[in-house]
Amino acid sequence: MLLGSVEAGGTKFVCAVGDENYKVIDQETFPSKDPKETLQRTVDFFKRFPELDAIGIAAFGPVEVRLNHPDYGVITKKTPKVAWRGINIVDKIKNEINVPIFLTSDVNGSAYGEYVSAKSHxxxxxxxxxxxxxxxxxxxxxxxxxxxxxxxxxxxxxxxxxxxxxxxxxxxxxxxxxxxxxxxxxxxxxxxxxxxxxxxxxxxxxxxxxxxxxxxxxxxxxxxxxxxxxxxxxxxxxxxxxxxxxxxxxxxxxxxxxxxxxxxxxxxMPEIENNGSATLGDFALAKKVVKVGEGHAFAIDR
Missing domain, CATH: 3.30.420.40 (ATPase, nucleotide binding domain)
Structure with a gap:
């Protein structure tokens, strides 16, 4: 199983691919500046892995995570990053990388990573x-x-x-x-x-x-x-x-x-070193969503 992670922070994007044991295979970091350029770099990274099974995205925001909402995937107008207001962070990735996606907030991704880490021991x-x-x-x-x-x-x-x-x-x-x-x-x-x-x-x-x-x-x-x-x-x-x-x-x-x-x-403080909580969390959420299809912050495996 090959899992993808997008830690979409307000300052930088951290894209990673890992195995089913959440071990990072490859990773790339770049500034989150112009939305078009940043999302294209994200897509280009994942296109290098045609066997990818799913992607977990932990995004800055506020971001709309409800699957049944017409603005699902959109960075809302409340974000202080003006250039990103109204940008759908899921659409660009989904249109070019056709795999199930789990979307949540950046801090939820970190929370899930710390939960998985704590639960493991x-x-x-x-x-x-x-x-x-x-x-x-x-x-x-x-x-x-x-x-x-x-x-x-x-x-x-x-x-x-x-x-x-x-x-x-x-x-x-x-x-x-x-x-x-x-x-x-x-x-x-x-x-x-x-x-x-x-x-x-x-x-x-x-x-x-x-x-x-x-x-x-x-x-x-x-x-x-x-x-x-x-x-x-x-x-x-x-x-x-x-x-x-x-x-x-x-x-x-x-x-x-x-x-x-x-x-x-x-x-x-976080158990996971080098600010890796969100990446691990994204991998774990991507692994869960492989079985159920698209997922979001509230409805998965319930």
């Missing part, structure tokens, strides 16, 4: 929530091998959080909601607050602790609503030191109200 793992913290904030939920949601993808980066006492003057940067989680804790908020990239800000700067306070609230909300086996934080903003801050605030906010595993096991 721990039979007790039935649910994983994956937060990505980078240019934006998003999250994916996998429960017993399935995504959730009936009307569309989750937008957990846009929940409201309690404001940090030292951050009340900051209005947030989300163009839709101002001071939602993404507006307060995504990577670009460093520039908005301090006038410089987060990579230039030492971990001792109080801004890191403020952002950890917000992300810990998201983890508490997830704990109390979903009750997952583990919560994973990935994305360009994350580091082990920052994760420890999140754990500390999480413990304070949860205040022992419900039982959770030890925090170094419950709140983690």
């Amino acid at each position: 721990d039979e007790g793992v039935e649910s994983v929530v994956y937060y990505t913290v980078g240019t934006g904030v998003g999250a994916g939920i996998v429960i017993d091998g399935h995504f959730i949601g009936a009307l569309g993808l989750q937008e957990m980066g846009h929940v409201k959080v309690k404001r940090h006492p030292a951050d009340l003057a900051f209005k947030g940067i989300c163009p839709h909601h101002g001071d939602c989680l993404e507006g307060l804790a995504s990577g670009p908020t460093f520039d908005a607050r301090l006038g410089k990239n987060g990579k230039e800000v030492p971990i001792t700067d109080p801004t890191w602790d403020i952002m950890a306070y917000y992300l810990a609230q998201a983890a508490v909300q997830t704990t109390l609503t979903v009750r997952p086996n583990k919560i994973v934080f990935g994305g360009g903003v994350m580091s082990p030191e920052f994760l420890n801050m999140i754990r500390e605030h999480f413990a304070d906010e949860l205040n022992g109200y419900v039982d959770v595993p030890p925090l170094d096991e419950y709140i983690t």
Whole structure:
């Protein structure tokens, strides 16, 4: 079996082909700039593998993933990448590479990869929530091998959080909601607050602790609503030191109200190295869709 993966990120596309054991056979990375050029490079990559059985696509968005929706496969007008608004990310690939496709969000793909990885060495793992913290904030939920949601993808980066006492003057940067989680804790908020990239800000700067306070609230909300086996934080903003801050605030906010595993096991960074969570997740979703035909984020193997 030959499986394809498209990690369609807002900054770059990572296309890969792997075997049924999810081992990468070949991979190519290129910038996600002009939609026509980027999708043509994607098609050209997969045309090198005529025995391909299926493709999993984990796309930036918001993207319409409901198969029965007339805009299935379309990057919606809510995306900050203006050139991609209204672009159908599935059509171009499907028209030239005639194999079943599973479409979901970029963070759902990563969540599924982490779920498969955790499940492979721990039979007790039935649910994983994956937060990505980078240019934006998003999250994916996998429960017993399935995504959730009936009307569309989750937008957990846009929940409201309690404001940090030292951050009340900051209005947030989300163009839709101002001071939602993404507006307060995504990577670009460093520039908005301090006038410089987060990579230039030492971990001792109080801004890191403020952002950890917000992300810990998201983890508490997830704990109390979903009750997952583990919560994973990935994305360009994350580091082990920052994760420890999140754990500390999480413990304070949860205040022992419900039982959770030890925090170094419950709140983690990705198990899969080199940002490979989405690629593994795409392979696994492509493998599932080989048997059932087209698939999307909510209806497969149910």
